[in-house]
Amino acid sequence: MSANSSDQLFVKALRLSAILALAIALVGTVAGYFAAAEAGIVAALTGAAVSVVFGSMTTLSIWLGGKLPLNGFYGLVLGGWLLKIVLFAILLFVLQGATNFSGPVFFFAVVASVLGNLAIDSWLVLTGKVPTINN
Numbered sequence: 001m002s003a004n005s006s007d008q009l010f011v012k013a014l015r016l017s018a019i020l021a022l023a024i025a026l027v028g029t030v031a032g033y034f035a036a037a038e039a040g041i042v043a044a045l046t047g048a049a050v051s052v053v054f055g056s057m058t059t060l061s062i063w064l065g066g067k068l069p070l071n072g073f074y075g076l077v078l079g080g081w082l083l084k085i086v087l088f089a090i091l092l093f094v095l096q097g098a099t100n101f102s103g104p105v106f107f108f109a110v111v112a113s114v115l116g117n118l119a120i121d122s123w124l125v126l127t128g129k130v131p132t133i134n135n
Contacts, residue, residue, distance in 0.1 A: 009128050010063040013120060017055035020116040024048045028109045036102035043102040047109020050091070054084050055117045 025048035032040025061080035065073035095101055 005129070006066065007063075009124060010059055013059045013124055014056060016120045016124075017059065017117060018052065020113070020120060021048045021051040021055070024051055024109055024112050024116070028105065028112070031108075032102060032105040035105055039100050039102040040105040042100055043105035044109050046095070046101075047106050047113060050088075050110055051113035051117070054088070055113070057084055058117070058121075 025045055028044025028047055029041050032042075032044035034040070036043070057080055061077050065076040068076060095103075095106070
């Protein structure tokens with residue numbers, strides 16, 4: 001494999017995460033419309049946006065961290081994880097008083113996002129062929 005095989009793997013991860021977010025937006029919008037009309041559509045699209053932002057943050061932190069020494073890798077990945085927790089808490093606080101928003105639709109969109117991104121990451125790790133030893 002080429003020296004950029006890990007870069008290609010991360011590009012593939014970002015592409016698959018974007019496709020997942022699009023699928024969540026499409027399926028969630030239809031299901032959200034039938035469940036809660038406009039509020040369901042808004043919630044499904046918000047859940048898809050969370051999928052794009054948080055999935056990309058995870059992939060990019062691991063990709064950038066891989067270019068750092070080990071302690072830098074752990075610092076960047078842990079820092080990204082903590083940032084996502086804070087951003088998600090802020091998002092939930094802002095959405096708490098929203099009038100035209102369906103909490104259950106948002107919940108299922110976020111769960112679909114988490115499970116989908118875990119499946120993508122697992123599949124890429126299991127099928128990726130990135131050399132681990134340099135000559």
